[in-house]
Amino acid sequence: MINREELVKRALDAREKAYSPYSDFCVGAALLCDDGEIFEGANIENCSFGATNCAERTAIFSAVYAGKRSFRAIAIVGGSRGEEVNEYCPPCGICRQVLAEFCSADAEIILFDGKNIKVRKMIEMLPEVFDGANL
Numbered sequence: 001m002i003n004r005e006e007l008v009k010r011a012l013d014a015r016e017k018a019y020s021p022y023s024d025f026c027v028g029a030a031l032l033c034d035d036g037e038i039f040e041g042a043n044i045e046n047c048s049f050g051a052t053n054c055a056e057r058t059a060i061f062s063a064v065y066a067g068k069r070s071f072r073a074i075a076i077v078g079g080s081r082g083e084e085v086n087e088y089c090p091p092c093g094i095c096r097q098v099l100a101e102f103c104s105a106d107a108e109i110i111l112f113d114g115k116n117i118k119v120r121k122m123i124e125m126l127p128e129v130f131d132g133a134n135l
């Protein structure tokens with residue numbers, strides 16, 4: 001059973017660590033691995049804007065570097081610095097593709113708008129995915 005509230009809380013904690021002086025938009029992510037371990041991430045911006053790393057990929061890359069290869073869920077929260085989260089923050093296209101590398105079709109993408117939790121499956125977020133089978 002996935003504890004969605006706990007994952008959202010961990011994502012909110014992670015959001016505090018965002019380095020986003022250019023957009024002032026702070027994103028946090030909490031990634032649940034198959035073995036139950038959770039990895040957090042926040043967005044890390046760069047003055048060369050294209051070098052920015054999203055919160056989701058920060059979490060995914062630390063988990064993969066720690067030896068994890070399969071994820072059950074990710075919670076994502078985002079919003080302007082200094083404000084409470086008040087809108088859903090869906091993952092960008094690059095992060096969807098990176099998630100799909102390590103998530104099965106039914107892995108959960110958990111979004112939070114400050115009040116409600118919305119859950120989507122990986123397959124809904126990125127249908128007809130390009131994956132290893134296409135190579």
Ligand code: THU
Pocket residue numbers: 020023025026027042043044045052053054055056089090091092095
């Ligand atoms: N951002 C994320 O961290 N995750 C997403 O999926 C969407 C966008 C970050 C990147 C950038 O630092 C800021 O939000 C504004 O785009």
